[in-house]
Amino acid sequence: MIFSTWPALLVVDVEGNGTxxxxxxxxxxxxxxxxxxxKTTARAWLTRPERPVTSFATRVHGLSNDDLADQPAWSDIADQVHTFMGAAWICAHNxxxxxxxxxxxxxxxxPAxxxxxxxxAxxxxxxxxKYSLDALIEYVKPDLGEAPAQRHRxxxxxxxxxxxxxxxxxxYETWDQLVAAAVPPGLPGAPEPEKDPTLW
Structure with missing residues (x-):
């Protein structure tokens, strides 16, 4: 794989309030x-949700209502997020x-x-x-020494x-091969299905 041939790509992850x-x-x-x-050009935003964070969600990602009380509302940062994301490809787990x-x-x-x-995977x-993020981390054993925060953030x-x-x-040898394996049908960037050949 020649990584320099890749288009602009952002790996994204979101955490919610549990609703x-x-x-x-x-x-x-x-x-x-x-x-x-x-990491030098990465961005992350915390935002105060309209509805309170549920106790279950807090147990998962560790962010409580008190942690988010002084953070901006989504309406205050949505334009920043939109501008940063642009039309780049995105990648996420599930x-x-x-x-x-x-x-x-x-x-x-x-997104493109x-x-x-x-x-x-x-x-x-x-x-x-098993294909959860934890299962893949255990199997692939990527270097997470520079990962910020902790799991589920x-x-x-x-x-x-x-x-x-x-x-x-x-x-994989090429970007197109990667796309064919990694883009779910119906999402942006999915390869067009091959048409059945006909005699006409």
Whole structure:
């Protein structure tokens, strides 16, 4: 894989307040350049949700209502997030979720494509059995020494996902092969299905 051929790509992760549909409490966006995560240009935002964070959500990501009380409302940072994301490709683990939540919070946002490390892992390691982020971290053993915060925070999970993406991408020869393995049908960037050949 020649990583310099990749288009602009952000590995993203979101954390919510535990409601359905969720309000965002944290968004991380980590560029991948030349086959490595670029922490120098990464961005992360904490935001005060409209509805209180549930106790279950706090147990997962560790962010409480007190932690977020002085953070800006989503309406105050949405333009910043939208501008930073631009039209770049995004990657996330179980990307349907992050793409759906971000799309609901960023009207008009249209990424060039969406890579899913969950889908990619199933194609790359078909006999693994478990494909959670924790299972992949245990199996691939990426270097997480520079990961910020801790597991289940958006910044940590984006960094871990980036390292997993890079490790798995090295098993593919081209960007197009990676896209074919990693973009779920129906999401931006998905290859067009081949048409059945006919005699006419």
């Amino acid at each position: 359905n549909p969720p309000d965002l409490v944290e968004v991380a966006a980590l560029p991948v350049r030349d086959g490595r995560p670029d 990307a349907h979720t992050d793409y759906r939540v971000l799309s609901a919070h960023l009207p008009g946002w249209a 494509g969406v890579l899913d490390t969950l889908r990619l 199933k194609a790359t390691f078909p006999d693994l059995g 958006a910044t940590f999970d984006a960094f871990a996902t980036a390292q997993l993406l890079i490790a798995m991408a090295s098993r």
